[in-house]
Amino acid sequence: MSESKHTPGPWIMSHQDPWAAKATIHQDNENKQHRKCRLLPLIAEVNVLVSGQGFENIGAANARLIAAAPELLEAAKWLIECYNDGLIVGHPTSRRAIDSAEAAIAKAEKGGE
DSSP states (O other): OOOOOSOOSOEEEEOSSTTOSEEEEEEEOTTSSOOSOSEEEEEEEEEOOOBTTBTOSHHHHHHHHHHHHHHHHHHHHHHHHHHHTTOSOSOTTHHHHHHHHHHHHHHHHHOOO
C-alpha cells in the first residue's frame, strides 16, 4: 500500500460546547506524546446547526464521515489488496466495487472529482 500524506488516524469528532455551531475533528493522540492536549492537530471544523434534533443533523453526519476518513481509506486499500491477491472472486459486482474503491482512493490521495 502507498504511504499516505494526510495526518494519520484515528481522527475523532468532538464538541467543546454542546451549543456551539461547529464540530471539530482532531487526530486522536490518546496514546501518543501529547498527553496534556489529547486533541492535536485540528483536522477540520464543520458547521453544525443546532436544531430540535440537537447535533443529529447533516452537519454532524458530515463531521462523523470526515472523522472516519482514515479508516475508510485503509479499508478501501485493504479491499483492493484482497481482490488483487485473489481473495475476492466469483461475484459479478466485485469488479465494480473495486473500481469504486480505486476511484475513492484516487480522490483522497490525488484530488479530483
